[in-house]
Amino acid sequence: MIRLEQLCKTYHLGGESVHALDHFDLCIEAGDYLSVMGPSGSGKSTLLNMLGLLDTPDSGRYWLEEQEMGALSEEQHARVRNQRIGFVFQAYHLIDRLSARENIELPLVLTGVPPRERKPRVDELLERLGLEHHATHHPHQLSGGQRQRVAIARAVIRRPALLLADEPTGNLDSHASGEVISLLEELNGEGITLLVVTHDPAIGGRARRRLWMQDGALIRETDGDGNTVNSESDRADARR
C-alpha cells in the first residue's frame, strides 16, 4: 500500500546540514501495524510527516495506494490527507474553543459534509470511545486520556486507510496509555494501517513490525518474536 524510495530530507542549521531522512526505503502492506523507535533526533517524526503529506521530501518518491504523491497538487494532497490519512499527535492538537463533538467532526466540516450526515457518524464514534457524556465538553474540561481519545475519533471519522500516531502516549500515564494503545490496535484490527512512533519499548514491542531508526536511516527491523528481519548489514549485503 505504501512504498518509499530513496526518500531524503536535509535540514540546514547554521551551516551544518542534518540528514533527517537519508535515502530511506520502506514498504508497508495494507492493514499492517508498525512501530518506529530510535533515539531523539533520529528522524522518526520527519518520516511520519512525509507519510502524512505534512512535509515534502527533498528527493525520492512516495507511493500511497498506487499513486505517486509527488505528482499531485497541493489541493490534491489536502484531499488525500482529509480522506485517506488520520493523525494523532502527542500534544493532541485539539481546538480549545470547540467542543469535543465539534473537534471530532472538523474533517467532515472542512469538506462540506452536511450536519445531518455528520451527526450519526460522530454519535457512533463518541459512544464507541466512551465519550458520550463529554460531547459538549471543551478540551480543557477533559483529562489527557479523554483528549487523546477525542483526537483519535477525529483522526478516524473519515475512515482513513492510514493512521499515523506520533508519540500518542507521550503525555499520558500508564493507564491512559494502555487505553489509547488498545484503541489504536482495535482500529488496526478493522483494517486501518497503523504506524506508531514511540519511545516506549513496551508499546513499540506490541507492533507486528518494529522499525529502528538512527540518523535518518532504518538500522534494524524486528518481527513479533524479536528476530531481526532486516538490518543495515543485510542491506549492505544485498547492495553488494
Added chain:
Amino acid sequence: MRVADLIQFNLHLLLRQWFRTLMILLATAVGVAAVLLLTGLGEGARRFVLDEFSLLGQDTLIMLPGRKETTGGLPPLTGEGTRDITLEDVAALERLPEIQMVAPLIVGNAQVYVGGRNREILTLGTSARFFDLRQLSMQQGQALPQATLEQAGSVCVIGPEVREILFGAAPALGEWIRVGDRRFRVIGIVEDRGESLGMDVSNQVIIPVASAQQIFNTQGMFRVLLQVRPGASFDSARQRVLELMQQRHGGERDVTLITQDALLGAFSDILHLLTLSVGAIAAISLVVAGILIMNITLISVSQRTAEIGLLKALGASANLVRLLFLSEALMLSTLGALLGIASGYALLWLGHSIWPQFPVSVPFWALSGSLVIALGVATLFAWLPASRAAHLAPVLALRGEVHDA
C-alpha cells in the same frame, strides 16, 4: 466548507476574541457612519438650498427682455431689452395652446404710506395668474381679482410682514394705503409660507400690473412667468413662445427664456461637489479601519499557526485556509458596516427631529459606496495575512513556528 459552517466557525473565533472584534467593529462602524453623516448633511444642505429657491414648478419658463447667449455659465439676471415686452405680448402668449397660464411681472421699490408712516417696500405689479402660478394662499381676504390686464385697479394684496410694519396690531383688511402717487385698498393678506430665502412675497406689496406701469412709468415687463400646459412638450412650448415673440417683435429675437433649473443647476453642482469631497474625507477613516484589520489579522495568523497546521493536516487546502481568514475579516467588516449604517441613520434622524426644516437624506451612492469601500478594504487588507496563512507549510505550522515566506 459549507457557508453555515464557515459562519459558525468564524463566530466562535470572533466571540472568543471579543475585545479585538469590538475594536474592529467600532473602527468600521465609525467610518461608515461618518460617510453617511457627512454626505447626509451635505445632501441635506443641497436640498435645503434647492427647496428654498424652488419657488416655481419644473414646468415654468421665465421670460426676460433682451437677447443673451445662454450657452454656458449663469443665464443673465438682468436684461436690457431693445423692445419692451408689452401687455399685448402677454395676452398673445396666453393664447398659445401649449401655455397654461402667463403672469406678467413688474418689480420696483416704491414709497408706501399709511397714516403717518411711510416705508420703501418692494412692489410687484402682476395679475391674478401670479397667485395660481406661485400657489400662494391667502391668510385673510382674497387675491387680486380676475380682470383684463389693462385695467389699473386700485386694490392690493400685502404680505404678512408688510402688514406688521404698516399696521402693527391694527386690522389691515379694507384699509387704504398709498403706493407712490396712487391709492390702493388692501383686499388680502398672503399666507406666510416660512420661506426665508429667494423671492419671498411676505415683505412685498402686490398690485395690478397696469397700476404698476403707471407708478413706475414703464411699459415693458420686468419678467413674464409662463406655465407650460400639462402634457405639452416643454421644448416645443419653448420654441413656440420664442417664435411668437420674434414674430410680434418684427422678426427680431429679443427675449430670453430661462428655466429655473438652469439657475439652480450651478448651485446644485457646487454643493454636490462639496458633499462628494466630505464623503471622500470620511471614507479615509474606512481605510484606517482596513489597516487595523490587516494588523489584527496578521497577529491572528501568527497566533494561530498551530491551528492552521492542524486544519491543513485535517485536509484544509491552501485556498480553504485563505477563505477562512478572508471570511472572518469580511464578516467583521459587514457587521461593522451594518452597525455604522444603523448609527449613521439614527444620528441623521436625531438631527432631523431637532431641526425639522433641514432635510437630511443619504445619497444612494454614499450608502453603497461606503459599503463597497468597507468590504473592499477589509478584503484587500486581509488578503496578505490570509495568503501568508494559506502558504504555511503544515509541518512547520504544527510546531507553532512562524514561517516567513
